[in-house]
Each structure stands twice: as C-alpha cells, then as structure tokens.
Amino acid sequence: MSGVTIDLELLPPLFKGLTVTIQIFSGAAGVAVVAALGGGLGRLSGRCWIRAPATCYIEVFRGTSALVQLYWVFYVLPFFGIEIGAMAAGILVLGLNAGSYGAEIVRGSILAVPRGQIEAAIALNLTPFQRMWRIVLPQAAAAMIPPATNTLIELLKNTSLVSLITIADLTFQGQIIRASTLKSAEVFLLLLALYLALSMVIRTFMRRIEKRYSLSWRPVGGLT
Amino acid sequence: MRIDWGAAWSALPVLLQGLLVTLQVTLLGMSLALLLGLVWTLSRRSPRRWISYPAAGFVEAIRSTPLLVQVYFLFYVLPSYGIRLSPLATGVVAVGLHYSAYTSEVYRAGIEGVPRGQWEAAIALNLRPLQTWMSIILPQAIPPVIPALGNYFIAMFKDTPILSAIAVLEVMQTAKILGSETFRYLEPFTLVGLLFLGLSLVAAALVRWAERKLGVRSASP
Amino acid sequence: MNPPPIVRIRGLSKRYGDVSVIEDLDLDIAAGEHLAVIGPSGSGKTTFLRVLMTLERPDSGTIEIEGEDLWLMKRNGALIPANPAHLRRVRAKVGMVFQHFNLFPHMTALRNVTEAPIHVLGLSRAQAAQRGVELLAKVGLEDKLDSYPHQLSGGQKQRVAIARALAMQPKVMLFDEVTSALDPELVGEVLGVLRQIARETEMTMIVVTHLMEFAREIANRVIFFDRGRVREDAPPDEIFTNPSHPRTREFLRAVQLTA
Secondary structure: OOOOOOOHHHHHHHHHHHHHHHHHHHHHHHHHHHHHHHHHHHHHOOOHHHHHHHHHHHHHHHHOOHHHHHHHHHHHHHHHOOOOOHHHHHHHHHHHHHHHHHHHHHHHHHHHOOHHHHHHHHHOOOOHHHHHHHHHHHHHHHHHHHHHHHHHHHHHHHHHHHHHHOOOOHHHHHHHHHHHHOOHHHHHHHHHHHHHHHHHHHHHHHHHHHHHHHOOOOOOOOOO | OOOOHHHHHHHHHHHHHHHHHHHHHHHHHHHHHHHHHHHHHHHHOOOOHHHHHHHHHHHHHHHHOOHHHHHHHHHHHHHHHOOOOOHHHHHHHHHHHHHHHHHHHHHHHHHHOOOHHHHHHHHHOOOOHHHHHHHHHHHHHHHHHHHHHHHHHHHHHHHHHHHHHHOOOOHHHHHHHHHHHHOOOHHHHHHHHHHHHHHHHHHHHHHHHHHHHHOOOOOOO | OOOOOOEEEEEEEEEEOOEEEEEEEEEEEOOOOEEEEEOOOOOOHHHHHHHHOOOOOOOEEEEEEOOEEOOEEEEOOEEEEOOHHHHHHHHOOEEEEOOOOOOOOOOOHHHHHHHHHHHOOOOOHHHHHHHHHHHHHHOOOHHHOOOOHHHOOHHHHHHHHHHHHHOOOOOEEEEEOOOOOOOHHHHHHHHHHHHHHHHHOOOEEEEEOOOHHHHHHHOOEEEEEEOOEEEEEEOHHHHHHOOOOHHHHHHHHHHHHHO
C-alpha cells in the first residue's frame, strides 16, 4: 500500500468522532463496573430472589449479541413508550453487555480466594459484609484486573457498533469521510490506528493500576 | 404495544433462513480462524525475528481494533486493489481473520502447556520438526484447548450480526428488512434475540460438556 | 461443687455423607484447662475444633460456651436457631489458630493483628496498634510489623497468626495442628510461643497436635480421639505412661515408632 498518504483534512472530523467514542466508552465502562459487581455478587448470593435476577441478567446479555441488544433497545423499546435516546441507549447497552462478562470475572475471582481466608475472618468474628469488603474483595480485585482489561478492550471495540444506531462516533465519522472523499484505505487505516492507540492506552492504564495496587503484597509469580 | 403473535409467526420462516446464513458464515469463518490462527502461532514461534515480530504485532492489532472497522476496511478497500468479493465472502474473511487472532492465543496456551520433556523426547528420537509438531506436540496441545476454541466459536456466532452493516443477509439484516417493511420491529428483533440466546445456551452447554469430557477448565472469552 | 465448665458439649454428631466424623460426643472443659487432643489423622480432631469455631454446623447435639448455646438462642422461653447476632456474640469468646496460618496476604503483619480489633471490637486505631505491637513483640516479631505475609517464613507467619488470634482476647483458644505445615527447623519457635502463652495466661486452650512430647508438656488433660469418639480422657502422665484403651496403646506405639 505504497500509495497511501494521510490527508490532514481528515483529522478534525475524526477527532470529533474520537471524543464521542471516548465519551461512550467512559460512560459504558462506569455502567459496566457497577453491573459487574452487582451481577457477580448477586449471583453468589444465598438468597434466590437476588441470585435469580442476577443470573438472568448475565445469561441474557452474554447469550445474545451486543448489536442485537443495541438494536432492540433502540428500535423496540420506543414501541413500549420508552425513549431514552441513542447516546443513552449506547452507553447503557454496551455497559450492561460488558458488565455481564465482568460479572463472571468478579464471581470467578471471588470463588478463587482460598476458603481459609473466609474461615480466618469468621474466626475473628468479622461480619459477612466485613469479610467480603475487607478480606475477600481486596484479594479478588488483584485477580480481576487482567481479565477486566480484556473486557474493557472488547467494550472499546463494541463502541464502534453505536455508529449503526446513528451516533456520530469515530467509526461513523470515518464512514462519512469515506463516502465524501472515497479515500477508503487512508480513512480506515487511520481509524484502525486510532482504535489501536486507545487500546494501548487502556492496557497501559490498567497495568499501572495493577502495579500500584498489588506491588507491595503480591510476591513475584503470584500468591503463595 | 402488544406482541402480535401472527406477525411473529409469519416472520419466523424468513428469519430462520437468515439464521442459516448466519450459521454458514460462522462455520466458514471458524474454519478460516482455526487455520489462520495456527499459522500466526507457528509464525510467532519462529526463531526468525522478521517472521515472529510482524506476526505478533498483527495478532495484537487485530485483537485491539473493532471487527466493524475491519469489515469496512475489507469491504471498501479490497475492490480498489482489484479483489472483488461478495458481501458474504467479505464477511467470512473478516470474522475469520478477526477470530484467528484469538485462536492464535488459544493455540499458544495449548502449546505452552505441553511439557518440555515432550520436546526433548522428540529430539532424542531424532524426529524431524514437522514430525515433532504433527505427531507429538499438536495432538497433545489441541485437545485441552477445545473448550476455549468452542467459546470463541460462540463469540464469533454472536458477532456475525455486525455483517449486517455491509448488507450480508444474515439473521439481523433479515430482521431489519422485515421491520422496515412492516414497521414492526418488536417481533423480528425479539425473535432474533431469542434465537441467539437459545443457540448460545445450547452451545455453552456443549462447551461445558466438552470441558467435563476432557477434564479441563477454560475461561470464557 | 466444681465451677460450671466453660465449654459443655452434649450428644455432638457430625457426618459428611455416610462418614461419621464425630459421634455422640459428650465433653466438659473447665475454664483455664489446657486440653490436648491426640489421635490418628481422620479421627475427627480437626472437625471437632471447626465445629467449636462455627466453621462447620453439627448435625445434632449442643455446644455451650459459658452456659450459652452456640447454635440455639432463647426467645420467649423457647429455643430457636441462633440468628447471626447471637452467633457472633457467643463466637467472640472463641479464637482459632489454623494449620495453614490463613494470614491475610494483602495486609502487613501489624494490620493482620489490628484489623479485627478495630472493626469487630471497636478499638481505636491507636489502641489497636498499641496492642498489636505488644502482641507481635511478645511473639518475637517486633521488627516485622510492616512485613507482608509473603515476606515471612512459615514460623513467622504462624507467630503472626497466633498474635492475631490473641488480639481478640478470646476465652477459649483453639490450635489446629499449628506446626504441621512448618519445616522441621521452624517448629521450635512456634512451640516456644505456645509454651509461653500456656504459662502466662488464664485462657482455656484446646490443642490438636501430633507432637506427643509437646502435648505431654503443655496439657493438663489429654483426650484420645479415634473414629469420631473419645476413647480415653486422662491426665497426660497417665495417658502417655499407662494408656487404658487398646486403641490408645496401639496409636502411641505407632507414633513412637515413627518419631
């Protein structure tokens, strides 16, 4: 592809789209964290009226496609008189979608905390809430970060789907520029490069969190 | 607004036809992903850096960028290089390429799981590299990662609606057309959701069955 | 008349599926007693401690700590299953040191010792830290306050675990094979701490151990557990020099052969 040159005029609209993509990603990531904790803890609950809805949420969102969910909320909900707007629909659906995968990460990491930790906490008479909050979650959190990084990258990739429900994100702007300039290769290579850069930012950020969080207490090569 | 069961019932045959295309794309795409993934994995293990570095970078880039943009890239850019593929073929190549980055990681984990002693035994028996790979390493590396590959098969299945963006007549695109004709999105979209949910649950159960059968654990993608 | 026992067990049974781990156990333990529990592995010794610590729920029978039932509470004159508040109140009288330490890996040694006093007993951070430093000094780890568990040896970890349990000031302390997970050269330092505690405190101690010499030295009463039952219950000098039950004799002979 030696004929590819990057046209500087392409940049301003792309950066506008980039801003929208970052907004949707940030909003959805926030929704995802809350949904992941709620869903993951809910699925571990001993009470079936908490466990059943949590399980339903996780299975439905993991069992269907992000795009199908997006279309459903965008096209079908208005038939029920619920109009939430494209932006809110995008943030909510992508957040809940990523949250359902996150919930399984939360659940798996909590179950991976050794049983002896909970027993020690019981022997010290900590309440169930204190056991979870002070003993189990801090240890589980360290194990959650690497898989959560992957889920966040998948979320970033899924933000491109909002271009199909009329939101002017990075991919949408790219499509518009392509249609008007017909410089397909340049535009899409730029898009791919921008998404790749965003992914690398996310990875670096998460690695820093992991380091800062667990450097002191986690021996090299995992827990003993 | 109430569900119109008549509309749902009449939409079903057309949707099932779309679903057939979806399954076709998934199966062809997965075959491509299984093959290409192995190519990336073996390239990344190459002692020649001019092979292993680009392969690693390519896999990383594919995994870090949206499938939709990759689909657009292939759909709009390939023709200008004289490669004309139908939307369906473009879709198969796109999902196959995208998921080959994931299967490559899975293969890598499987190969790294084969004990060192197996390589040493192959050397001691004076097997040629190809023989070592085909008869010693891969037969041990692949079975434990079958459930993980199965999970990516399910993930790919759920990603195929993205191909509606280039008008591949898979199940989502079929539902969109139905909806725009009748102005009723409720029934076709809900049916599509239920079809995905049902098939994913069945497939996930199959993966769990395989996990038990093979005695391995795999994380979901 | 004797003072009432601090631990009173009647008809205690615990099964896992078809296997009966504790069978119809009756036992009184007096305040301040140092009780050693010996017996072959799988005899139910550890389960006995775990039931006392409420880590396992018994299938039948009652456990009273200072006259209060652990699993049942009185309401309007009737006995009903204990609620969490009741369980926590009675459980506060019991502490435990585990075979595998179970230190919290994300906390320093000092925080391991102060966490529960602050959040369960409601001590101020300063009070808890003062008590924590004293206890860690007592177990010989005043220079390891800020170390994380992974930076400590097995013996040091177990000494932190002992300090952590002591910080809750339980009336009854359970020691579950506390030296079994240690390398041989580290056993001595932990035993030294246990001896010191036995000498210095009024606390009731129940020590499950496979070290017969140590049981003889530290205990003023020894019970021999076998297949979920107490086969023999006697002062240490008697049980070790002149065991009355044939299973005890067999066990002690086997242990001496391997020791």
